[in-house]
Each structure stands twice: as structure tokens, then as C-alpha cells.
Amino acid sequence: MLITAGPNPITAYVEAQTRAAEWLAQHPGLAQHSLTIHPGRSA
Known part of the structure; x- marks a missing residue:
């Protein structure tokens, strides 16, 4: 599953x-x- 939550790792974890x-x-x-x-x- 691809998560694209930006540079903040906490945001990525919550979205995941x-x-x-x-x-x-x-x-x-x-x-x-x-x-x-x-x-x-990073893009």
C-alpha cells in the first residue's frame, strides 16, 4: 500500500x-x- 503523506513521518504513520x-x-x-x-x- 503506497502512502503519500508528505515529509512528516508521523503523518505517514497515522495515514497508514x-x-x-x-x-x-x-x-x-x-x-x-x-x-x-x-x-x-522524495519527488
Whole structure:
């Protein structure tokens, strides 16, 4: 899942948590075991 939250890592983490929760709600029976954020390249 690609998160483009700008240069602030906290914003990216919050967006990632929200998007993961939405994805899990759409896929009942699956569980989240971890959330890893890797830095990307700046434009």
C-alpha cells in the first residue's frame, strides 16, 4: 500500500494506520500482525 503523506513521518504513520484499518474492515477474517513503514524517495 503506497502512502503519500508528505515529509512528516508521523503523518505517514497515522495515514497508514487508517488505511490499514479500512482495508481490514473490507477483508473480514484477516488480521493485522504488524505495520512497517519504509521511507520512499522524495519527488
